[in-house]
Amino acid sequence: xxxxxxxxxxxxxxxxxxxxxxxxxxxxxxxxxxxxxxxxxxxxxxxxxxxxxxxxxxxxxxxxxxxxxxxxxxxxxxxxxxxxxxxxxxxxxxxxxxxxxxxxxxxxxxxxxxxxxxxxxxxxxxxxxxxxxxxxxxxxxxxxxxxxxxxxxxxxxxxxxxxxxxxxxxxxxxxxxxxxxxxxxxxxxxxxxxxxxxxxxxxxxxxxxxxxxxxxxxxxxxxxxxxxxxxxxxxxxxxxxxxxxxxxxxxxxxxxxxxxxxxxxxxxxxxxx
Amino acid sequence: xxxxxxxxxxxxxxxxxxxxxxxxxxxxxxxxxxxxxxxxxxxxxxxxxxxxxxxxxxxxxxxxxxxxxxxxxxxxxxxxxxxxxxxxxxxxxxxxxxxxxxxxxxxxxxxxxxxxxxxxxxxxxxxxxxxxxxxxxxxxxxxxxxxxxxxxxxxxxxxxxxxxxxxxxxxxxxxxxxxxxxxxxxxxxxxxxxxxxxxxxxxxxxxxxxxxxxxxxxxxxxxxxxxxxxxxxxxxxxxxxxxxxxxxxxxxxxxxxxxxxxxxxxxxxxxxxxxxxxxxxxxxxxxxxxxxxxxxxxxxxxxxxxxxxxxxxxxxxxxxxxxxxxxxxxxxxxxxxxxxxxxxxxxxxxxxxxxxxxxxxxxxxxxxxxxxxxxxxxxxxxxxxxxx
Numbered sequence: 001x002x003x004x005x006x007x008x009x010x011x012x013x014x015x016x017x018x019x020x021x022x023x024x025x026x027x028x029x030x031x032x033x034x035x036x037x038x039x040x041x042x043x044x045x046x047x048x049x050x051x052x053x054x055x056x057x058x059x060x061x062x063x064x065x066x067x068x069x070x071x072x073x074x075x076x077x078x079x080x081x082x083x084x085x086x087x088x089x090x091x092x093x094x095x096x097x098x099x100x101x102x103x104x105x106x107x108x109x110x111x112x113x114x115x116x117x118x119x120x121x122x123x124x125x126x127x128x129x130x131x132x133x134x135x136x137x138x139x140x141x142x143x144x145x146x147x148x149x150x151x152x153x154x155x156x157x158x159x160x161x162x163x164x165x166x167x168x169x170x171x172x173x174x175x176x177x178x179x180x181x182x183x184x185x186x187x188x189x190x191x192x193x194x195x196x197x198x199x200x201x202x203x204x205x206x207x208x209x210x211x212x213x214x215x216x217x218x219x220x221x222x223x224x225x226x227x228x229x230x231x232x233x234x235x236x237x238x239x240x241x242x243x244x245x246x247x248x249x250x251x252x253x254x255x256x257x258x259x260x261x262x263x264x265x266x267x268x269x270x271x272x273x
Numbered sequence: 274x275x276x277x278x279x280x281x282x283x284x285x286x287x288x289x290x291x292x293x294x295x296x297x298x299x300x301x302x303x304x305x306x307x308x309x310x311x312x313x314x315x316x317x318x319x320x321x322x323x324x325x326x327x328x329x330x331x332x333x334x335x336x337x338x339x340x341x342x343x344x345x346x347x348x349x350x351x352x353x354x355x356x357x358x359x360x361x362x363x364x365x366x367x368x369x370x371x372x373x374x375x376x377x378x379x380x381x382x383x384x385x386x387x388x389x390x391x392x393x394x395x396x397x398x399x400x401x402x403x404x405x406x407x408x409x410x411x412x413x414x415x416x417x418x419x420x421x422x423x424x425x426x427x428x429x430x431x432x433x434x435x436x437x438x439x440x441x442x443x444x445x446x447x448x449x450x451x452x453x454x455x456x457x458x459x460x461x462x463x464x465x466x467x468x469x470x471x472x473x474x475x476x477x478x479x480x481x482x483x484x485x486x487x488x489x490x491x492x493x494x495x496x497x498x499x500x501x502x503x504x505x506x507x508x509x510x511x512x513x514x515x516x517x518x519x520x521x522x523x524x525x526x527x528x529x530x531x532x533x534x535x536x537x538x539x540x541x542x543x544x545x546x547x548x549x550x551x552x553x554x555x556x557x558x559x560x561x562x563x564x565x566x567x568x569x570x571x572x573x574x575x576x577x578x579x580x581x582x583x584x585x586x587x588x589x590x591x592x593x594x595x596x597x598x599x600x601x602x603x604x605x606x607x608x609x610x611x612x613x614x615x616x617x618x619x620x621x622x623x624x625x626x627x628x629x630x631x632x633x634x635x636x637x638x639x640x641x642x643x644x645x646x647x648x649x650x651x652x653x654x655x656x657x658x659x660x661x
Contacts, residue, residue: 168355170347
């Protein structure tokens, strides 16, 4: 049992940490609700409750377009990486074809290398393919990294399903596809959800790869758009804050919606070697 | 409904380990065959070979008259109950039981009726909408049984189905499994390392050790006429007393340690023993075949009591003598010995006698035990085979 002093002390520490974490967010959100006046170079605390900064950022600032591009990129990456990684991990974990170990280690290497290392080779490769400034440039590199992570993540999920479940279903008369569809997939679903959420967050927040591979403003994603917006509206804090909120909102929504499976999935993954 | 035939069934793993060697066995339709043996004897591997979950390295497996040696598991029409039940955690109990029917595209109406019937037999009607995680161990065991019986398979396989239950539930489920097996009346292979389960459940019991079939017979035959030292040591709890003995060259006396016994009864029961005149062999005596000597002149085995286990209905009296005990390798892994007090396991040259509950004995007493030589078992010391 914690003593009263210990409890008080830990509450104080948590409070301080919470304030440090929440202060910038509160400032950001309240500033975003400030009126747009084009010459507001200070942060504000609940001066007003106006959506004008949001509408300015959304229309004039181009965030409607940025959000659309980001959504197309993110949804493509999430959907494709989940499909490919789940199937590949199933093969690596349970079917074990020749060379699958090699594929697995290649996958681990793929997501261990930082983006900063890979961005230059990606640039030259995509340039030689003529894919710079296209959706392919936004999607393909991130898809590759997400698949690499997904194979690693889903491999341990498949290995954690007891072997007897597969054997029992085979004896019950299941074909290989039945086993995958009716027994394995439902059992690894928490891990699939967690993977989707993680890939969504990483892809939506990606900055360096889009910055290097897509320089045409007509294909900017929110992170690039925000950086660009900051340059153009350095003295309009209300619009800047609104842009930042718009950029971050989907991530927050996805996180809150998937919080439960997120945490249980993290645990499920952690117990397997 | 079919029989199962194993012809020289052999399993050799890629690393060269022989898990099952040359097993010949025939399990009749409706028969409950128990495969028993210590851990690692190959019994589960043999069952998995019948199921098709392990490939057969050599030999043949027939179900009915169909050769299924290389058939896929689902073509064999076998149902298996796993040690950990292997229930699908994401399905309800009803869905679990009905899963084999769903895969066979049985109509919803028909499968519903079959699930209800199986649940009725197993007392699961009230929990059909729950998930396996919400059930007790005994209920999960029943669900696993339900999933196996619902599709009316040709063959039933059970891999230590009771080992995860507590002692009381195990006794109840033992009876229940027997009842269900009689009801569905299909050839059943039941794997266990628990010899009480083997003796109480099997129509016949096959004892395996190191991948080889040692003996296959009815429980009573195994108990009364073990084919070799391994079976003698494995079947029976407490195990058979196995000691070295010599037959005098004239065939008159049996010498156990320094004790002399008259050999005529033993020779009458085991004529083959004559060939061992002047040689050493192994005698086996069940604990109930030793009685406390009342007449001091009667030939008996003298010893000192180390330990007494009072079971209420009887006493298990552990005593030591100067005779040399034989321990076949398997005995070390026999469960009943693992569970005994350390004193018994470590007792040098210890005998066990099963005496009446009110026999006036106490630890430290010098006793003389008279063996019932009409029930003496004799084994060759080298091959371990029973001398007949």
